[in-house]
Amino acid sequence: MSGIADLVIAPVLLPLLAGAGMLLLNGERQRAVVAGLNVAATLALVCIAAVLLAMSDTGTREVYRLGNWPAPFGIVLVLDRLSALMLLLTNVLALASVVFSLARWHRAGAHFHSLFQYLLMGLNGAFLTGDLFNLFVFFELLLAASYGLLLHGSGLTRVKAGLHYIVVNLAASLLFLVGVSLIYGVTGTLNMADLAARVPTVAPESRGLLEAGAGVLAVAFLLKAGMWPLSFWLPTAYAAASPPVASIFAIMTKVGVYIVLRLSLLLFGEGAGASAGFGSDWLLWGGLATIVFGTIGTLASQDTARLGGFSVLVSSGTVLAATGIGQAGVTSGALFYLVSSTLGIGAFFLLVELIERGREPGADVIAVTREAYGDEDEVDEAEGDVGIAIVATMGLLGVAFIGCAVVIAGLPPLSGFIAKFALLAAALNPGDRSGAVPGSGWALLVVLILSGFATLVAMSRAGLRIFWASPDRTVPRVRAIEMGPVMFLLMICVAQTILAGPVIRFMQATAQSLHAPAGYVSDVLQTGARSGRHLEGK
Amino acid sequence: MELVLAIGIGTLAASGVWLILRPRTFQVIIGLSLLSYAVNLFIVAMGRARTGAPVLIAKEIGDPSKYADPLPQALVLTAIVISFATTALFLVVLLASRGLARTDHVDGQEPEA
Numbered sequence: 196m197s198g199i200a201d202l203v204i205a206p207v208l209l210p211l212l213a214g215a216g217m218l219l220l221n222g223e224r225q226r227a228v229v230a231g232l233n234v235a236a237t238l239a240l241v242c243i244a245a246v247l248l249a250m251s252d253t254g255t256r257e258v259y260r261l262g263n264w265p266a267p268f269g270i271v272l273v274l275d276r277l278s279a280l281m282l283l284l285t286n287v288l289a290l291a292s293v294v295f296s297l298a299r300w301h302r303a304g305a306h307f308h309s310l311f312q313y314l315l316m317g318l319n320g321a322f323l324t325g326d327l328f329n330l331f332v333f334f335e336l337l338l339a340a341s342y343g344l345l346l347h348g349s350g351l352t353r354v355k356a357g358l359h360y361i362v363v364n365l366a367a368s369l370l371f372l373v374g375v376s377l378i379y380g381v382t383g384t385l386n387m388a389d390l391a392a393r394v395p396t397v398a399p400e401s402r403g404l405l406e407a408g409a410g411v412l413a414v415a416f417l418l419k420a421g422m423w424p425l426s427f428w429l430p431t432a433y434a435a436a437s438p439p440v441a442s443i444f445a446i447m448t449k450v451g452v453y454i455v456l457r458l459s460l461l462l463f464g465e466g467a468g469a470s471a472g473f474g475s476d477w478l479l480w481g482g483l484a485t486i487v488f489g490t491i492g493t494l495a496s497q498d499t500a501r502l503g504g505f506s507v508l509v510s511s512g513t514v515l516a517a518t519g520i521g522q523a524g525v526t527s528g529a530l531f532y533l534v535s536s537t538l539g540i541g542a543f544f545l546l547v548e549l550i551e552r553g554r555e556p557g558a559d560v561i562a563v564t565r566e567a568y569g570d571e572d573e574v575d576e577a578e579g580d581v582g583i584a585i586v587a588t589m590g591l592l593g594v595a596f597i598g599c600a601v602v603i604a605g606l607p608p609l610s611g612f613i614a615k616f617a618l619l620a621a622a623l624n625p626g627d628r629s630g631a632v633p634g635s636g637w638a639l640l641v642v643l644i645l646s647g648f649a650t651l652v653a654m655s656r657a658g659l660r661i662f663w664a665s666p667d668r669t670v671p672r673v674r675a676i677e678m679g680p681v682m683f684l685l686m687i688c689v690a691q692t693i694l695a696g697p698v699i700r701f702m703q704a705t706a707q708s709l710h711a712p713a714g715y716v717s718d719v720l721q722t723g724a725r726s727g728r729h730l731e732g733k
Numbered sequence: 734m735e736l737v738l739a740i741g742i743g744t745l746a747a748s749g750v751w752l753i754l755r756p757r758t759f760q761v762i763i764g765l766s767l768l769s770y771a772v773n774l775f776i777v778a779m780g781r782a783r784t785g786a787p788v789l790i791a792k793e794i795g796d797p798s799k800y801a802d803p804l805p806q807a808l809v810l811t812a813i814v815i816s817f818a819t820t821a822l823f824l825v826v827l828l829a830s831r832g833l834a835r836t837d838h839v840d841g842q843e844p845e846a
Contacts, residue, residue: 328808336816340823351833355841358758358830361823362839365765366753368819369772372812376772376805381777385804 199250203259203274205243206319208280209236214312227608230297233308237290240315251279252701252710256718258325266720267389273325273719276705277530281322281453284534285446287391287687288541289315291680295545296439298677301517303348303437310347314340314443321450325719327375327385330454334419335369338364348437356435363418363428371415388719391461391712393580406473409462413455413474413618420451420511423485430492430504438548441503442541448499448511449537456518456526461712475519479635482516483642490646493653499661502653503540506603509646510536514593516642517618520635524621527706531699535688539602539611542684546595549673549681550661588673595663595678598685600654605647610691615643617699680693738778745771748762758827758837762820769816773809780805 200545213236257274317337418425489508517529605611622636752764786801834841
C-alpha cells in the first residue's frame with residue numbers, strides 16, 4: 196500500500212489541510228494568499244481527480260483501508276468508476292466557482308475559502324467512502340460547510356432561506372441516523388460491501404425491519420436529492436445563495452442522487468434475494484413527479500435564479516427516475532445526463548448574476564446585502580475596474596445564455612441532447628426478447644420531452660426579457676475572471692459533445708459494474724490478501 | 734427495561750416532532766434537540782438493550798455474547814458530538830434571523846392575521 200494507491204485519500208486530506216491552513220492565515224491583508232491557496236488546492240484536486248479517473252478506468256477498484264484494518268471491521272474508501280467520475284465533476288465545478296468568486300463575492304463575508312475547502316472535503320469523502328456511518332460523518336461535514344456558505348454575504352433573504360435549509364437538513368440527518376441504526380440492528384454491519392453480501396441472507400422475519408431502515412435512509416437521501424414532495428426548500432435556498440455558492444450547490448443534490456444510485460443497486464440489485472428491486476417503483480414515479488414539479492416551477496418562476504433552482508429539480512428527478520427503471524443502458528444515459536446537466540446548471544447560476552447585474556432587481560439585492568452586512572468588506576465600484584473589461588459584453592453573455600439553455604433543455608447540438616437521447620433510447624429498447632416498450636419507458640419519454648420543451652419556453656422567455664425587452668438596462672460590467680468560468684463549464688459541455696463516443700463508453704462501463712455489484716463486494720472484502728498484516732488473528 | 738426505553742424514545746420523538754412544527758424558532762431548536770435525544774437513545778437500543786455487560790473485550794475473549802456491542806456506543810458518541818455542533822450553529826443562525834427580521838417567527842415575518 197504505497198505510492199499511487201495512497202492518492203485515493205488525497206481528495207479528503209488535501210482540502211482538510213488547505214481549509215485548516217487558511218483559517219490560520221485569514222485576515223484582510225492575507226486575503227490574496229488565502230484566495231491563491233484555495234485556487235491552488237482546488238486545481239490540485241482537479242488534477243488528482245483526473246488521475247484517479249484514469250486509474251479507475253482500468254476496471255480495478257482501489258480500496259483504501261484507513262488504519263489498515265481489513266474491510267468489514269475498519270472503514271474503507273473505495274474508488275471505482277462512479278466515484279472517480281463524481282470526484283472529477285465536483286472539483287471541476289468547484290474550480291469554476293472559486294475562480295468566479297475571486298472577482299468580488301469572496302469578500303462578502305468571512306472564511307469563504309475555508310468553508311469552501313471543507314465543503315469539498317465533505318463532498319469528496321461522501322463520494323469515496325464505503326461505510327454507511329462514515330458517509331453520515333461526511334454528509335454532516337459538507338452540510339455544516341454548506342450552512343456557512345449559504346449564509347455567505349448575509350442579508351435577510353439568505354438568513355431566512357438558511358434557517359429553513361438548516362432545519363430541513365438537521366431533521367433529515369436525524370432520519371439518516373434512524374435508518375443507519377435500523378440497518379445495523381438487523382444486519383450487524385455498516386460496511387456497504389458487507390451489507391450487500393448480507394442482505395440476501397437476512398431472515399424473513401427481520402426483512403421488514405431492514406426494508407423499513409432502508410426506506411427511512413432513502414427519505415434522508417432523497418430530501419438532499421430534492422425529490423418531490425421533499426423538495427420545497429430547494430429553489431428558495433438556491434436562489435438566495437450567492438452565485439458561486441449556488442453553482443457549487445448544483446453538485447450537492449447529486450450527492451443524494453449518487454448515494455441512492457449506489458445503494459439501491461448494491462443492496463437491492465438483482466442478487467438481493469427477496470428484497471431485489473426494493474423501492475425502484477418509488478424512485479421511478481417519485482422521479483417523474485419531481486420532473487413534473489420542476490417543470491411547472493420553471494414555467495412559473497419570474498426570477499432567473501429560481502429558474503435555475505427548478506432546473507436542479509428537473510435534473511435530479513431525471514436521474515432518479517432513470518435509477519428506478521434499473522437497466523444498465525438507462526443508467527449509463529442517466530450518468531451522461533448527470534454530468535452534462537450539472538455543468539450546465541452550474542454555469543447558469545454563475546451567468547445569472549452577470550446578467551442580472553445590469554438590471555434593477557439584481558442591483559437591489561446587492562445593495563440590500565451591503566446595507567445589512569456592513570460595507571467594509573464590500574467591493575468598491577472603482578475597485579471593480581481592476582480586471583480586464585470585456586468588449587462586446589452583451590454578445591458574449593447572450594451566447595453563454597443560449598449555451599446554458601441548450602444544455603439544460605437538452606436541445607441539439609450540445610451534450611444535453613445526447614444525454615437525453617442515450618437515456619430514452621435505452622429506456623425504449625429494454626433489450627429483452629419481446630421487444631415491447633414498457634410503460635415506464637413511455638412515461639419517461641413523455642415527461643422528459645415535455646419538460647425539455649417547457650424548459651426551452653421558460654429559458655427563451657427569460658432570455659427575451661433580459662436581452663431584448665429591457666430598454667433601460669445598462670451594459671453590465673463583466674470581468675474576464677467572471678466570464679472565464681462560465682465559458683470553461685460550457686466548453687466542457689462542448690467537449691463532452693464532441694467526445695461523446697469515449698465518454699458514453701466510460702459511462703456504459705460504469706453502469707455495467709454498478710449493475711454487477713458482486714465485483715464491488717469481492718474487491719472490498721478480499722483486499723486483505725494484498726497486505727494482510729492484521730489478518731493473522733482472524 | 735425495553736418498555737421504559739421504548740416509551741422514552743417515543744415521548745421524546747413525539748414532543749420533538751410537535752415542537753419543530755411550531756412557528757417560533759426557539760420551539761424549533763428545542764424540538765430538534767429532543768429529536769436528537771430520541772435518535773441517540775434509538776441508536777443505543779439498536780445495539781440491543783443490556784444491563785451490566787462491559788463494552789471492552791478482555792484479553793481472554795471467552796464468550797462474546799457476554800459483552801455489549803461497542804459499535805452503537807461509538808456511533809452514538811459521534812452522533813452526539815455532531816448534533817451538538819449543528820445545534821450550536823443553528824442557534825447562531827436563529828439569533829441572526831431574530832436580529833435581522835426583528836421577529837422570532839420561522840418565516841422571518843409575522844403571519845398576517
